Amino acid sequence: MTEPLRVLLADDDSLIRTAIDAILRPAAGIELIAQVADGRAAVDLALRHRPDVALLDIQMPVLDGLAALREIRRLVPEVRIVVLTTFGQDEYVAQALAHGAAGFLLKESAADELEYAIRAAAAGNAYLSPKITRQVLDRLPPPPTRPTEDQVKVDTLSEREREVLILLAQGLSNAEIGQRLFVSEGTVKTHVYHVFAKLSCENRVQAAMLAQRTGLLAQL
Template sequence: MITVLIADDQELVRSGFRMILDARDDLTVVGEAGDGEEAIRLAAQTRPDVVLMDVRMPGTDGISATARLTAAADAPKVIILTTYDLEEPLYAALRAGASGFLLKDVRPSDLVDAIRVVARGEALLAPAMTRRLLDRFVATDVTPSAPTGSLRTLTEREREVLGLLARGSSNAEIAARLVVTEATVKTHVSAILRKLGVRDRVQAVVLAYDLGLVRPRPSS
């Protein structure tokens, strides 16, 4: 059973998401919060697997709340919910530790799938908005030579896999590119997360950007 906490300042939005999730046998909503502070408090009490977090809320906003939640031990995965397809706030949320992004008009089936994917931690959540976001900020030049910082702990092949992750590639796409099995790719990804000390693929990509393995795409 995947437990979910919903944080949004609109009760109607929270109720709608709850109806969608409670209709699934493998999902259950353990709490609803109307602002960031309440989300942090309820998360400590209920220890959800996934938090659906609105960006704009009174008091502590979703980005600040995400940063505080993901800094804790055994942190939940956070999916950012937004009405606005804006890159800068979403990138700030990604850096704060979010594992995915969804527009509030997401189809029910896509919402459910996103929660399952993020809860598993097996793949980067990549709807069109997230792929464009990663493409804008971290998905151009890959420089596997002369690694710095914690990248030195990775093998050359692991740095290559991380570079492909930064381009938004799936396990299947990476396997095809490197001519290996998907199982081998999963092994490499697990090693990358462990060595870099990050929770999921999204945070591995952010770290790769910060450490210079990938370079941002110039603004057009």
């Protein structure tokens, strides 16, 4: 029998902790092992319990989320960390990713997105809430003027795959892409799979950043 994913939650808002607890308690294969209200306690418990995934709020007392992230990555690097934030705090995204965060999730995200982010992080993948993907991309430097290896990969995409990549990079979910292109969500998933394979990307974040680097989004 597969062991459940062990999750540590750190957020100083008791309502957020209660909401996440309510979401994860019935989730199959996920166990919320501890809840704390400050970053220092999160570091201590991560060191003691070594969870698979830690959910860290950006703004906490004693030790904020970024500082706690750095400490946990230094002391127990095997712990995967998903940072919790509210919309508009995108200035923290680049810092969190640079320090080894495995994901960035809006607190108002749906239950299935929270579960998906946890499972993706535990599997070694990066996850970024679709709603803040574009904000992150807007902070990247402009694309180069000469063709690159990334551009060569983009040129292998079909017209439909290129459309899917652009919409993905704009932060749309698979369901939203399907609605925009008038195709089923299953068809979108197939296109996304092929896009990842052709671009040698492991997740949506990498694909979106590649789209930005090659200037696809500047054409909109």
